[in-house]
Amino acid sequence: MFWTNRVPNSGVHGEEDEGEAGVSWHVKNLALFDYFSVANALVDGASIDAMVSYRLRWAGDGTPLTADDGKNFHFEGRRTTATIAWSAHEAGFSFRSDPSPSTQHTNFAQVGEERNGVFYSADD
Amino acid sequence: MRIPDQFVMPTGYVGHSHFWERAMSRRQFIGTTAAAGGVALSSPLWAPLLAEAGGTVEPKPIPQTFDGSPFHFQFLTPTTEPSSITDFRGVIGGADLTGEGWGTDTATGETTHMFTAVDNRFMKGTYIGVDGRRHEATFGFV
Secondary structure (H helix, E strand, O other): OOOEEEEOHHHEEEEEEOOEEEEEEEEEEEEEEEOOOHHHHHOOOOOEEEEEEEEEEEOOOOEEEEEEOOOOEEEEEEEOOEEEEEEEEEOOEEEEEOOOHHHOEEEEEEEEEEEEHHHOOOOO | OOOOOOOOOOOOOOOOHHHHOOOEOHHHHOOEOOOOOOOOOOOHHHHHHHHHHHOOOOOEEOOOOOOOOOOOOOOOOOOOOOOOEEOEEEEEEEEEEEEEEEEEEOOOOOEEEEEEEEEEEEEEEEEEOOOOOEEEEEEEEO
Protein backbone atom coordinates (compact mmCIF):
# COMPACT_ATOMS: atom_id res chain seq x y z
CA MET A 1 0.00 0.00 0.00
CA PHE A 2 1.33 3.39 -0.93
CA TRP A 3 1.54 5.65 2.12
CA THR A 4 -1.59 4.10 3.54
CA ASN A 5 -1.71 2.99 7.14
CA ARG A 6 -4.12 1.90 9.78
CA VAL A 7 -5.19 4.76 12.03
CA PRO A 8 -7.43 4.73 15.11
CA ASN A 9 -11.14 4.40 14.36
CA SER A 10 -11.82 6.89 17.12
CA GLY A 11 -9.93 9.64 15.30
CA VAL A 12 -12.70 10.46 12.84
CA HIS A 13 -15.66 12.45 14.07
CA GLY A 14 -18.73 14.09 12.70
CA GLU A 15 -19.30 17.39 14.44
CA GLU A 16 -21.75 20.24 14.53
CA ASP A 17 -20.48 23.75 14.04
CA GLU A 18 -23.01 26.51 14.02
CA GLY A 19 -25.59 24.17 12.55
CA GLU A 20 -23.31 22.77 9.88
CA ALA A 21 -22.11 19.21 10.10
CA GLY A 22 -18.37 19.12 9.61
CA VAL A 23 -15.98 16.23 9.88
CA SER A 24 -12.74 16.14 11.81
CA TRP A 25 -9.80 13.75 11.89
CA HIS A 26 -7.55 13.91 14.87
CA VAL A 27 -4.26 12.01 15.08
CA LYS A 28 -1.88 12.30 17.99
CA ASN A 29 1.77 11.31 18.25
CA LEU A 30 2.10 9.26 15.11
CA ALA A 31 5.59 7.95 14.55
CA LEU A 32 7.05 8.26 11.10
CA PHE A 33 10.24 8.92 9.20
CA ASP A 34 11.51 12.21 7.91
CA TYR A 35 13.10 11.45 4.55
CA PHE A 36 13.95 15.08 3.80
CA SER A 37 12.68 14.87 0.24
CA VAL A 38 9.95 13.06 -1.62
CA ALA A 39 12.45 11.57 -4.06
CA ASN A 40 14.50 10.17 -1.19
CA ALA A 41 11.36 8.78 0.43
CA LEU A 42 10.35 6.92 -2.71
CA VAL A 43 13.66 5.05 -2.78
CA ASP A 44 13.73 4.48 0.99
CA GLY A 45 16.82 6.58 1.43
CA ALA A 46 18.29 7.87 4.65
CA SER A 47 15.78 9.07 7.20
CA ILE A 48 15.33 9.91 10.84
CA ASP A 49 12.52 9.18 13.26
CA ALA A 50 9.86 11.80 13.72
CA MET A 51 6.53 12.24 15.44
CA VAL A 52 3.53 14.18 14.23
CA SER A 53 0.14 15.21 15.56
CA TYR A 54 -2.61 16.92 13.65
CA ARG A 55 -6.24 17.88 13.59
CA LEU A 56 -7.79 18.16 10.17
CA ARG A 57 -11.29 19.53 9.78
CA TRP A 58 -13.59 19.59 6.79
CA ALA A 59 -16.18 22.37 6.88
CA GLY A 60 -19.86 21.57 7.01
CA ASP A 61 -20.70 23.62 3.94
CA GLY A 62 -19.75 23.11 0.33
CA THR A 63 -21.21 22.02 -2.96
CA PRO A 64 -22.47 18.57 -3.91
CA LEU A 65 -19.88 16.44 -5.65
CA THR A 66 -20.34 13.13 -7.43
CA ALA A 67 -17.49 11.30 -9.13
CA ASP A 68 -17.72 8.00 -10.95
CA ASP A 69 -15.32 6.62 -13.54
CA GLY A 70 -17.77 4.00 -14.70
CA LYS A 71 -15.78 0.99 -13.59
CA ASN A 72 -13.70 1.50 -10.45
CA PHE A 73 -15.33 3.85 -7.98
CA HIS A 74 -18.32 5.97 -7.08
CA PHE A 75 -18.02 8.94 -4.73
CA GLU A 76 -20.91 10.99 -3.48
CA GLY A 77 -20.44 13.83 -1.07
CA ARG A 78 -19.41 17.42 -1.19
CA ARG A 79 -16.53 19.59 -2.18
CA THR A 80 -15.66 21.85 0.68
CA THR A 81 -12.84 23.59 2.47
CA ALA A 82 -10.59 22.21 5.17
CA THR A 83 -8.14 23.43 7.76
CA ILE A 84 -5.32 21.69 9.57
CA ALA A 85 -3.36 22.34 12.71
CA TRP A 86 -0.30 20.17 13.08
CA SER A 87 3.00 19.84 14.79
CA ALA A 88 6.00 17.59 14.36
CA HIS A 89 9.13 16.76 16.30
CA GLU A 90 12.37 15.01 15.54
CA ALA A 91 15.92 15.11 16.85
CA GLY A 92 17.08 18.70 16.71
CA PHE A 93 14.01 20.06 15.03
CA SER A 94 10.35 20.80 15.67
CA PHE A 95 7.60 22.32 13.61
CA ARG A 96 4.29 23.92 14.43
CA SER A 97 1.81 25.08 11.83
CA ASP A 98 0.21 28.49 11.93
CA PRO A 99 -3.38 27.75 12.94
CA SER A 100 -4.74 30.98 11.49
CA PRO A 101 -7.20 30.30 8.66
CA SER A 102 -5.80 33.35 6.91
CA THR A 103 -2.51 31.53 6.28
CA GLN A 104 -4.15 28.38 4.92
CA HIS A 105 -5.52 27.67 1.49
CA THR A 106 -7.63 24.73 0.35
CA ASN A 107 -6.55 23.62 -3.09
CA PHE A 108 -9.12 20.86 -3.00
CA ALA A 109 -11.06 19.08 -0.26
CA GLN A 110 -13.86 16.57 -0.31
CA VAL A 111 -15.77 14.48 2.16
CA GLY A 112 -18.47 11.92 1.54
CA GLU A 113 -19.09 8.27 0.86
CA GLU A 114 -17.24 6.08 -1.60
CA ARG A 115 -17.63 2.54 -2.83
CA ASN A 116 -15.20 0.81 -5.14
CA GLY A 117 -13.96 -2.57 -6.29
CA VAL A 118 -16.42 -5.31 -5.45
CA PHE A 119 -18.68 -2.72 -3.85
CA TYR A 120 -18.79 -0.51 -6.91
CA SER A 121 -22.02 -2.01 -8.22
CA ALA A 122 -23.35 -3.16 -4.90
CA ASP A 123 -26.65 -1.75 -3.72
CA ASP A 124 -26.45 -3.02 -0.16
CA MET B 1 11.57 0.25 4.79
CA ARG B 2 13.03 0.12 8.22
CA ILE B 3 11.35 0.32 11.59
CA PRO B 4 12.34 3.08 13.99
CA ASP B 5 14.59 1.76 16.72
CA GLN B 6 12.40 2.87 19.58
CA PHE B 7 9.32 1.20 18.23
CA VAL B 8 8.24 -2.36 18.82
CA MET B 9 6.17 -4.35 16.39
CA PRO B 10 2.94 -5.34 18.10
CA THR B 11 2.36 -9.04 18.59
CA GLY B 12 0.45 -10.57 15.75
CA TYR B 13 1.29 -7.81 13.34
CA VAL B 14 4.43 -9.11 11.75
CA GLY B 15 2.77 -9.90 8.45
CA HIS B 16 1.75 -6.34 7.82
CA SER B 17 5.07 -4.79 7.06
CA HIS B 18 3.67 -1.65 5.55
CA PHE B 19 1.91 -0.62 8.69
CA TRP B 20 5.22 0.66 9.94
CA GLU B 21 6.31 2.00 6.67
CA ARG B 22 6.41 5.71 6.46
CA ALA B 23 7.78 8.04 3.98
CA MET B 24 7.55 11.48 5.31
CA SER B 25 10.10 13.92 4.16
CA ARG B 26 11.26 17.11 5.70
CA ARG B 27 9.69 18.59 2.64
CA GLN B 28 6.54 16.67 3.42
CA PHE B 29 6.75 17.67 7.04
CA ILE B 30 7.29 20.96 5.78
CA GLY B 31 6.03 20.02 2.48
CA THR B 32 3.73 17.46 1.17
CA THR B 33 2.00 15.62 3.85
CA ALA B 34 1.52 15.50 7.51
CA ALA B 35 1.24 12.20 9.15
CA ALA B 36 1.17 8.55 9.16
CA GLY B 37 1.65 5.14 10.60
CA GLY B 38 3.70 3.58 13.29
CA VAL B 39 3.22 3.46 16.97
CA ALA B 40 5.27 4.68 19.87
CA LEU B 41 4.80 2.20 22.63
CA SER B 42 6.07 4.70 25.13
CA SER B 43 2.83 6.61 24.81
CA PRO B 44 -0.31 5.27 26.46
CA LEU B 45 -2.25 7.08 23.79
CA TRP B 46 -1.34 4.27 21.48
CA ALA B 47 -2.89 1.45 23.42
CA PRO B 48 -6.18 1.55 21.50
CA LEU B 49 -4.38 1.66 18.19
CA LEU B 50 -2.17 -1.24 19.09
CA ALA B 51 -5.23 -3.27 19.92
CA GLU B 52 -6.83 -2.32 16.63
CA ALA B 53 -3.67 -2.79 14.59
CA GLY B 54 -3.03 -6.19 16.05
CA GLY B 55 -6.10 -7.49 14.27
CA THR B 56 -5.79 -5.52 11.09
CA VAL B 57 -5.81 -7.36 7.80
CA GLU B 58 -4.07 -5.40 5.09
CA PRO B 59 -6.31 -3.84 2.44
CA LYS B 60 -5.63 -3.97 -1.28
CA PRO B 61 -4.56 -0.98 -3.36
CA ILE B 62 -6.75 0.60 -5.99
CA PRO B 63 -5.89 -0.62 -9.50
CA GLN B 64 -5.14 2.86 -10.79
CA THR B 65 -1.57 4.09 -10.60
CA PHE B 66 -0.21 7.58 -10.73
CA ASP B 67 1.04 8.53 -14.16
CA GLY B 68 2.58 5.19 -15.01
CA SER B 69 4.42 4.86 -11.71
CA PRO B 70 4.12 1.79 -9.47
CA PHE B 71 2.27 3.87 -6.89
CA HIS B 72 -1.42 3.13 -6.52
CA PHE B 73 -3.00 6.48 -5.79
CA GLN B 74 -4.43 9.45 -7.61
CA PHE B 75 -4.17 13.12 -6.84
CA LEU B 76 -7.22 14.71 -5.29
CA THR B 77 -9.37 16.28 -7.99
CA PRO B 78 -13.13 16.46 -8.58
CA THR B 79 -12.99 13.50 -10.97
CA THR B 80 -10.33 11.17 -9.55
CA GLU B 81 -10.65 8.45 -6.96
CA PRO B 82 -9.78 9.70 -3.48
CA SER B 83 -9.38 6.27 -1.89
CA SER B 84 -6.07 4.44 -2.02
CA ILE B 85 -7.64 1.09 -1.08
CA THR B 86 -10.03 -0.95 -3.18
CA ASP B 87 -12.96 -3.20 -2.33
CA PHE B 88 -13.91 -0.45 0.08
CA ARG B 89 -17.19 1.11 1.08
CA GLY B 90 -17.39 3.87 3.64
CA VAL B 91 -16.76 7.46 4.54
CA ILE B 92 -13.80 9.25 3.06
CA GLY B 93 -12.26 12.66 3.47
CA GLY B 94 -9.40 14.16 1.51
CA ALA B 95 -7.68 17.51 1.72
CA ASP B 96 -5.02 19.16 -0.41
CA LEU B 97 -3.92 22.19 1.58
CA THR B 98 -1.17 24.73 1.70
CA GLY B 99 -0.23 26.73 4.74
CA GLU B 100 2.50 28.20 6.84
CA GLY B 101 4.27 27.46 10.08
CA TRP B 102 7.41 27.77 12.10
CA GLY B 103 10.31 25.36 12.36
CA THR B 104 12.58 25.47 15.37
CA ASP B 105 16.15 24.30 15.71
CA THR B 106 15.83 22.78 19.16
CA ALA B 107 19.56 23.14 19.82
CA THR B 108 19.75 26.85 19.19
CA GLY B 109 16.13 27.93 19.49
CA GLU B 110 16.33 29.58 16.12
CA THR B 111 13.00 29.67 14.32
CA THR B 112 12.35 29.67 10.60
CA HIS B 113 9.17 30.59 8.77
CA MET B 114 8.12 27.74 6.48
CA PHE B 115 5.48 26.91 3.95
CA THR B 116 3.60 23.63 4.03
CA ALA B 117 1.63 21.47 1.62
CA VAL B 118 -0.54 18.61 2.82
CA ASP B 119 -2.39 15.80 1.08
CA ASN B 120 -4.08 13.78 3.78
CA ARG B 121 -7.01 11.40 3.51
CA PHE B 122 -8.92 9.04 5.76
CA MET B 123 -10.97 6.03 4.72
CA LYS B 124 -13.30 4.61 7.35
CA GLY B 125 -15.57 1.71 6.62
CA THR B 126 -15.81 -1.81 5.27
CA TYR B 127 -13.14 -3.36 3.10
CA ILE B 128 -12.23 -6.75 1.71
CA GLY B 129 -8.75 -7.54 2.93
CA VAL B 130 -5.98 -9.56 1.36
CA ASP B 131 -7.51 -12.55 3.13
CA GLY B 132 -10.69 -12.20 1.06
CA ARG B 133 -12.84 -11.39 4.08
CA ARG B 134 -14.80 -8.32 5.13
CA HIS B 135 -13.31 -6.06 7.79
CA GLU B 136 -14.02 -2.71 9.40
CA ALA B 137 -11.22 -0.22 9.94
CA THR B 138 -9.95 3.28 9.37
CA PHE B 139 -6.95 3.98 7.15
CA GLY B 140 -5.04 7.15 6.54
CA PHE B 141 -3.23 8.23 3.41
CA VAL B 142 -0.40 10.54 4.28
